[in-house]
Amino acid sequence: MNFNQRVYExxxxxxxxxxxxxxxxxxxxxxxxCSRQVGWALHSNxxxxxxxCHRVVFKDGSLTDGFAFGGRDIxxxxxxxxxxxxxxxxxxxxxxxxxIL
Numbered sequence: 001m002n003f004n005q006r007v008y009e010x011x012x013x014x015x016x017x018x019x020x021x022x023x024x025x026x027x028x029x030x031x032x033x034c035s036r037q038v039g040w041a042l043h044s045n046x047x048x049x050x051x052x053c054h055r056v057v058f059k060d061g062s063l064t065d066g067f068a069f070g071g072r073d074i075x076x077x078x079x080x081x082x083x084x085x086x087x088x089x090x091x092x093x094x095x096x097x098x099x100i101l
Contacts, residue, residue, distance in 0.1 A: 003031065007041040010101070014055040016082040018099035019092050021059040028101060039064070054078040055099075061092040 001009070006029040014020055022035035022042075031037070042053040043066070054075045057063055063072040063079075063086065076086045084097050 003029075003034070003037065004041040004044070006030075007038050008045070008047070008051045011042065011051050011053060011056060013101055014052055014099055016052075016055075017084060017097070019055045019057050019061070019079065019084060019094070019097050020099050021094070022056055023059050024100055025056060039066075045069075057092055057094075059094075061094045061097075063090040063092070 007025060010025055010029050022038045023032075025038045026032055026034040038056070042051075042056055045051050045053045048069055054069070063075050065072055069075075072090050076090060079086055079092065084092055086092055
């Protein structure tokens with residue numbers, strides 16, 4: 001399984017109402033120094049809707065300006081539709097909503 005496939009497989013497991021960070025995904029798939037590459041993989045998500053890339057945020061809980069499917073307002077709406085609270089400055093409380101397999 002190549003890098004992107006490992007990213008997609010892991011991200012598919014993030015439950016609705018939870019988020020994780022790019023770095024946590026990288027660590028979980030055995031590539032702890034590759035959080036930026038996780039972002040690139042998710043930016044080219046081949047199965048939007050099936051691979052919930054909107055559930056991956058920065059380690060401080062910030063949403064990305066470059067959300068591949070419409071920007072951070074769309075990412076915010078998708079997370080909020082799952083019950084995740086997003087602050088006015090586009091951050092998620094990682095202590096409350098953070099997930100690690």
